[in-house]
Amino acid sequence: MLELALRKELQGIHFWATLYVLFVLMGSLWHVLRVRTWPSTEGQLLQIGIRPLGTPDLQTNQQDYVPAALYKYQVNGNYYEGHDISVWKMSASGMLKNVAYFLPKQVQVDAFGKVIVHYNPKCPRKSLLLRPGWASIIFLCLLMMITAGFYIWRW
Template structure:
């Protein structure tokens, strides 16, 4: 295996497409693979009831002259209690989405995934080992499967392209 990686490194240094593709696929495997493991951990976090203080879509970066170039993220501020201790959270979801002005509707759709109780409270998922880390939306099976396909898919395509 080490010999193969060294061979791909030599190909990449020489500017060969196969060498570059190998390392791009390896990068996708590592980054998306880590994301899958993180999402699986978060999916098992316990929940508590919290109070939503702010919920919206916020501009990030400077104000753009061309509206369609402006970028946005979902933003929230919420409070919750774990074992009698009060915490505040800002993270909406483990899926951090940045959207342009034209794609802001995706952030609105993401925000609809926040479960609100009839009394206005929200469901908060927290890390049992570090309760100050929390999210309002837990990763779902479809999202985890999609990330897994992004991790494994490129390497499978690479293997198909360069072994046949």
């Protein structure tokens, strides 16, 4: 396959591109599986919603928005602030701006602003408000099967 890719033949290029995509998807799956084992603690939600990403495009007046949160929590007597909601990163702009509210709406907050914070036990400053579920695992596995299946079907 390396020889085919060096000769710029489509099958060789497709093979190495497929291998790369599978490697990235396996890394994502490994990360999701690790995050599912993170311990959790109670935290205080300070802010949640969406925020602008970068600077607006002055040519089109389009602005990208991303889900944003601010919360504080305590692990082993140390206080931390977190910003991440999920392992999934997303942005939206224009008419789809409201799609960016999808992740913030998934966070369960009690009447006192308390939330469950999932944190990395080896590095407690890394945290999330939403633990990845089975849907994330199934989605990544399906993407891997589709990627490999497309290569096998094509060649």
